[in-house]
Amino acid sequence: MSEHSISASRVIDAPADAIFDVLTLPSRHKEIDGSGTVVSGDDQRxxxxxxxxxxxxxxxxxGGDYVMENxxxxxxxxxxxxxxxxxxGAELEGWEWIWELEPQGPEATLVTETYSWEHASPASKKAVSFPLFEEHALEQSLERLASAVSYD
Structure with missing residues (x-):
């Protein structure tokens, strides 16, 4: 963990293209969300x-249900x-989710998920106590991603 970000990494037994396929389909993000906040997402890749x-x-x-534009x-x-x-409808912005994939051979990929609030706006920092999610949520996301890819 740095001062403005947290990361988690895991080797997933799947090729990078299969993992990327899951990540680039927002409708599948509920399956992989370790934070428990995603309800549903777009079907557009x-x-x-x-x-x-x-x-x-x-x-x-x-305060409950909300819509996130990413x-x-x-x-x-x-x-x-x-x-x-x-x-x-909120003046909150400046944080970022980053997924990096590094092949570890033909059937394994090192996946790193980073949650960064380095560029969070002053309004965001006032309204939200960063980090909003802990490293455990990222680890859960990676575990769930591994499961989602293994069922494809």
Missing amino acids: IMQVGQVFVMNMNGEHM TVSGYDENKLLAWKPKPQ
Whole structure:
């Protein structure tokens, strides 16, 4: 953990393209969410930087149900996927989710998930106590991702 981010890594017994396939389909994020906040997501596949996808969320920190607009900030097929979330109707922004994939042979991939609030706006830092999620939530996401990929 750094001052402004937390990360977790795990080798998953699947090729990078199979993992990337799950990560780039927001409708599957509920399956892999270790934080317990994702309710549902878009059926449209993430394809490029600048693309916006929507997630329906639920969290006590936001008073219950809310909608998160995520702008893709990093995309390198089978290697990197990152997005910057922004709750609809709230002036909260500046944090980022980053997924990095590094092949470890033909059937294994080192996956690192990073949750960064380095560029969180002052309003976000005032409204939210960072980190909003602990490293355990990232570890859970990686475990759930491994399960999701093994069932494909």
